[in-house]
Amino acid sequence: MKRRTLLATGIGTAAAMTWSRRGWSQTKPFDGMTLRLACVNDQYSPGIKTLAERFKQESGVTILVDILGYGELQTKITTDYVGHTKGYDLATTDNVWAPQLAEAGYTVTLNDWMKHDAEEMKLDDIYPVLFPALGNYDGKQVAFPLAGYANVLAYRKDLYKAANLQPPATMQALVSAAYKLTDKSRNQYGWVANGQKGAACAQDWMQYLAEVGGVLVQDGKPTLDAAPNVKSLTTYRDLFQKAAPPGAVNWDWDGREASFRNGLAANMQTWSVGALGYFDPTQSKVTETAALMVTPTATGMKPRYGIGGWGIAINADIEDRRKEAAWAYIKWITSPEIHKALNLLNAGSFLRKSEIHDPQLNQKYPFLPVIDESFTHGDPDFRPRVPQYPQIQDILGTAVNSALVGASSPQDALSAAQTQALRYF
Amino acid sequence: MSFRLTPLQRRSIFLCLMAAPAAIHVAVFALYPILRGMGFSLFQMNLMQPWIHHFVGLRNYTDALTDPTVRRSLVVTIIFTVGCVAAELVCGLCLALLLWRDSAFNRFATTLMLVPITVTPIVVGLIFRALLDPSFGLIGYWLLQAGLAPPQGLLGDTHTALATMMGIDVWEWTPLVALILLAALKALPADILDAAEIDGAGGTRRLTRIILPMLLPSLFLVLALRFTDVFRTYDIVFAATAGGPGDSTNLLMLLAAKEGLTFFDIGYGSAISILMTLCIVLMVALLIVTLRSLDRRMNQA
Numbered sequence: 001m002k003r004r005t006l007l008a009t010g011i012g013t014a015a016a017m018t019w020s021r022r023g024w025s026q027t028k029p030f031d032g033m034t035l036r037l038a039c040v041n042d043q044y045s046p047g048i049k050t051l052a053e054r055f056k057q058e059s060g061v062t063i064l065v066d067i068l069g070y071g072e073l074q075t076k077i078t079t080d081y082v083g084h085t086k087g088y089d090l091a092t093t094d095n096v097w098a099p100q101l102a103e104a105g106y107t108v109t110l111n112d113w114m115k116h117d118a119e120e121m122k123l124d125d126i127y128p129v130l131f132p133a134l135g136n137y138d139g140k141q142v143a144f145p146l147a148g149y150a151n152v153l154a155y156r157k158d159l160y161k162a163a164n165l166q167p168p169a170t171m172q173a174l175v176s177a178a179y180k181l182t183d184k185s186r187n188q189y190g191w192v193a194n195g196q197k198g199a200a201c202a203q204d205w206m207q208y209l210a211e212v213g214g215v216l217v218q219d220g221k222p223t224l225d226a227a228p229n230v231k232s233l234t235t236y237r238d239l240f241q242k243a244a245p246p247g248a249v250n251w252d253w254d255g256r257e258a259s260f261r262n263g264l265a266a267n268m269q270t271w272s273v274g275a276l277g278y279f280d281p282t283q284s285k286v287t288e289t290a291a292l293m294v295t296p297t298a299t300g301m302k303p304r305y306g307i308g309g310w311g312i313a314i315n316a317d318i319e320d321r322r323k324e325a326a327w328a329y330i331k332w333i334t335s336p337e338i339h340k341a342l343n344l345l346n347a348g349s350f351l352r353k354s355e356i357h358d359p360q361l362n363q364k365y366p367f368l369p370v371i372d373e374s375f376t377h378g379d380p381d382f383r384p385r386v387p388q389y390p391q392i393q394d395i396l397g398t399a400v401n402s403a404l405v406g407a408s409s410p411q412d413a414l415s416a417a418q419t420q421a422l423r424y425f
Numbered sequence: 426m427s428f429r430l431t432p433l434q435r436r437s438i439f440l441c442l443m444a445a446p447a448a449i450h451v452a453v454f455a456l457y458p459i460l461r462g463m464g465f466s467l468f469q470m471n472l473m474q475p476w477i478h479h480f481v482g483l484r485n486y487t488d489a490l491t492d493p494t495v496r497r498s499l500v501v502t503i504i505f506t507v508g509c510v511a512a513e514l515v516c517g518l519c520l521a522l523l524l525w526r527d528s529a530f531n532r533f534a535t536t537l538m539l540v541p542i543t544v545t546p547i548v549v550g551l552i553f554r555a556l557l558d559p560s561f562g563l564i565g566y567w568l569l570q571a572g573l574a575p576p577q578g579l580l581g582d583t584h585t586a587l588a589t590m591m592g593i594d595v596w597e598w599t600p601l602v603a604l605i606l607l608a609a610l611k612a613l614p615a616d617i618l619d620a621a622e623i624d625g626a627g628g629t630r631r632l633t634r635i636i637l638p639m640l641l642p643s644l645f646l647v648l649a650l651r652f653t654d655v656f657r658t659y660d661i662v663f664a665a666t667a668g669g670p671g672d673s674t675n676l677l678m679l680l681a682a683k684e685g686l687t688f689f690d691i692g693y694g695s696a697i698s699i700l701m702t703l704c705i706v707l708m709v710a711l712l713i714v715t716l717r718s719l720d721r722r723m724n725q726a
Contacts, residue, residue: 075686082472082689100473195581197669246559246569249670250581255558264560387473390688398672407583407671420494 030325031060037329038066038080038091040073040310043273044147047345048333054341055332061325070094081106086317089326092310093143095134095380099387102137107313110141113327121331125352133380135311143311144330147349149271150374151207151295151306151382152367154278156181156266158289159188167291170299171212174267175235178243181266191239192256192265195249197401202393203383204256205400207269207306208236210382212298216392217384222421224396225414233403233410240404249404261286269295271308272371273348276364292367294374305374306382309349350375388424395420459702466696472689485696494672495680495697499704502677505591506655506708512595513651514644517602522632524603525610535607538600546597550664553593554580580666583673590662590674594655602647609643610636638723645716652708656701677701 037052039045045067052063066088068076074097080087081104093101101107114123126145135143153167153174159181160167168174178190193208194200206216214229216222223229240248245264248256260268261277261284277283278290297303312333314326332338336354343350343361355361356372365371384392399417403410430438466485470478489495520538524531541549557565559578568574575582579589613636621631637644659678662668668675677697685694 071687078472078689082475104473104475196667197671198667200667246576247561247565247578247581249577250554250558250666252667259560262561394683394687398669401669402671405577405581405583405670407673 028060030321030328033060033322033325034062034064035089035322035326035329036064036066036087037312038068038073038077038088040092040094041067041069042092042147042310042349043276044310044342044347044349047342047347050345051333051338051342054338055329059328059332061329063329078106081315081317084317086315089315089318089322090329091313091315092146093135093313094310095308096383096385096389096393098135098142098311099137099385099389101142101313102140103387106316107142108316108323110144110314110327111139114141114144117331121334122336122352125336125354126334127351127353127375127378129307129375129378129380130309130351133307133378134309135313136380137385143313144334145309145351146312146330146334147273147310147347148307148351148375149273149309149349150371150378151308152270152272152275152292152370152374153295154260154268154270154275154290154292156263156286156289157291159266167293168267168296170296171208172299174296175239178239178267182243187264188266189243189245189259189264190266191243192245192248192251192259192268193236193240194252194256195240195244195401195404196252196255198252198397199393200252200397201400201404202397204269205233205236205396206383206393207295208232210304210306210379211269211295211301213301216396217386220386221425222392222418224392224399224421225411225418230410230414233400233414236400237403237406237410241406249401260290263289272350272367272374273309275367276346276348279366292370294370303377304379304382305377307375307378307380388421391424392421459699462695462698465691466699468692470690470692472691481692485693486700488693489696489700494675495677497672498675498677498680501587501673501675502656505587505594505658505674505676506652508588508591509594509598509655510648510651512591513599513602514647516595516599517647518606520599520603521606521610524607535604538603540600541597542601544597545660546658547660547664549593549597550661554665557589577670581670583671586666586670586673590665593661593665594658597661598651598654602651605647605650606640606643609640613639638720641716641720641723645712648712648716649709652712653705656705656708 037048039048045065049065049067052065056062073091074094077088077091077093079085091107093107102109114121118124127148130145130148131141134145134148135141155167157167160177163177163180165177165180166173168177181190182188194204209216209229209232212228212232212235214232215226216224216229245259248259251259256265256268257270257274257277259265260270263285272292275292278292279287281287284290294303294305312330314323314330318326333342334351336352339351340355340358340361343355344364348365350356350368350371353372356368356375362368383389386392395417399413402408403413408416467480467482468478469481469485524535524538544552556562557568557579559565559569559574559576559581562578565574565578569576569578575585579585617635617639618631621635626634657678658676659682662674662676663679666674668679678701681694681697681701684690684697688694
């Protein structure tokens with residue numbers, strides 16, 4: 001009798017332990033699960049990794065974060081999706097990948113879940129422009145907004161003051177100021193942007209082009225060599241040749257950021273995510289003289305601020321239970337409290353109106369009003385969000401660089417680009 | 426009746442077993458991917474558009490051969506390859522001849538000489554990109570100040586970028602060529618060289634009539650290795666110029682990688698890779714024919 005009692009007790013205990021390990025408790029439904037997240041190596045990725053421990057404590061779910069370079073991330077998750085290897089449950093996705101992901105069906109469409117959990121997630125607290133900008137194509141939300149960036153103008157207020165100039169209200173004023181603030185004898189240049197062939201110069205020119213009203217795709221067809229685009233590339237080329245530091249034609253984001261932070265350049269159109277570094281004495285020599293403002297637009301143009309950043313997507317191949325756990329993580333990491341914690345860890349990536357108006361974050365990021373303005377009047381389509389975007393970007397990356405280095409005229413470069421682009425439409 | 430192996434048969438089986446791991450490795454990691462690549466190249470297939478997957482025969486090849494970008498890239502790659510290999514061979518041979526005599530200094534110099542090849546190529550590309558930058562670079566800034574570099578820097582000007590990349594490649598890989606040739610020089614029979622010296626043959630005559638002919642196998646090894654490696658260069662150029670400015674350093678490998686790994690156009694990317702393989706096979710075949718003919722002529726002389 002005694003042995004049977006002991007045996008029953010033992011079995012009961014084992015069953016109870018198994019019960020709790022299988023995560024059937026109400027507070028931690030996915031307790032014991034491990035999810036793998038492929039995360040781009042950007043400003044917010046260290047914070048994501050740090051907060052993974054907190055998520056584990058609160059939910060019992062381990063998040064293994066792989067931090068990868070941009071190209072490596074894109075290659076790894078694409079081969080994972082195509083090969084159906086289920087290597088990653090979650091991945092951060094660039095805003096321009098959404099069309100391809102939506103067409104191919106590689107990530108879970110989140111519309112129904114968002115509708116179901118709208119109140120819990122406080123979706124009305126998230127800037128509306130970030131939904132189309134960071135993971136939506138053709139009505140399908142294939143990634144949830146994770147890190148919103150505003151396209152802003154970083155400038156040297158001291159140089160403007162010394163030259164009796166006002167911060168530029170229009171793109172024309174910016175171009176004029178760039179020339180006036182260039183003094184090669186003092187190693188001072190009025191302008192800097194990415195010039196390196198490829199994604200670097202293509203993206204920076206597209207930002208510039210958007211602010212002067214240029215359009216690259218219209219009615220589903222490329223319009224790369226339209227007259228306004230040629231005119232804008234001509235102005236852009238002149239800026240590089242007369243007002244940019246030597247070597248800028250071979251710079252990508254690191255080079256142009258370094259030139260601004262070292263005090264070489266007076267104006268730089270950039271993403272807000274790195275702006276905190278301008279005011280950090282360990283990273284910048286212009287801590288007291290740098291300022292941020294919304295990107296000016298062409299005279300007479302309605303304000304149109306570029307929106308960029310990253311979404312977070314769920315692998316469509318994984319089991320339903322893992323998808324639910326992944327969704328639980330997304331809800332958690334984008335929640336008001338946790339996303340604020342992420343930004344207190346220097347993420348510089350914003351989603352919510354409550355964050356933008358939070359006093360603690362405003363003390364850390366004094367330029368939040370600029371981001372508020374940008375997000376409120378943001379344009380999610382300032383770069384063409386089409387499935388052919390990678391090809392367009394690459395074609396433009398060669399064309400723009402060719403024009404910048406004088407290898408071909410802006411007209412010839414964009415005409416050749418248009419011919420190539422038509423092949424993909 | 427018992428089946429017994431002869432010693433010759435046993436030896437053959439033993440040798441096959443010894444070679445088997447290497448053969449399996451080559452078959453799995455080289456031959457199989459090439460054959461799969463050839464298969465992919467006959468299809469139109471894009472990983473991001475999985476519904477597009479149909480047989481197109483040789484269309485990817487004809488598209489590549491008629492694509493102006495691919496043709497320009499092929500020309501750039503051939504210039505880059507021939508230029509780098511020729512310079513590395515000449516510089517490597519000179520270095521090997523200088524370090525041939527055994528001395529403490531030469532032994533130390535040989536060790537120091539190997540430093541460039543220990544650095545990962547992509548790091549070399551990044552380092553030189555920084556060094557040659559005309560705004561910040563330790564070399565680039567002063568070259569610009571001295572009027573020895575164009576305003577956009579050596580890597581930012583279409584007239585100088587390719588030659589600069591060739592110089593960087595020569596800097597990195599000449600030591601490897603020197604090392605191979607140095608080993609070959611040290612293996613030359615000393616009595617033949619001594620006899621030539623006694624007979625009154627000068628340095629140049631000894632080099633052209635005795636040393637170089639005896640070095641032919643090593644020269645072939647060096648040329649074959651470097652041709653195949655340089656033709657497939659990717660990382661150093663990707664890091665330094667990303668194929669720019671314009672298309673001046675846009676090597677074929679960058680193009681193939683872009684098509685396959687950025688656009689995920691596996692069919693077209695594979696076709697470019699197979700064309701590259703064919704070019705390499707052709708070059709090595711030409712090399713074999715040339716060196717055999719040289720060898721025959723020298724033996725007849």
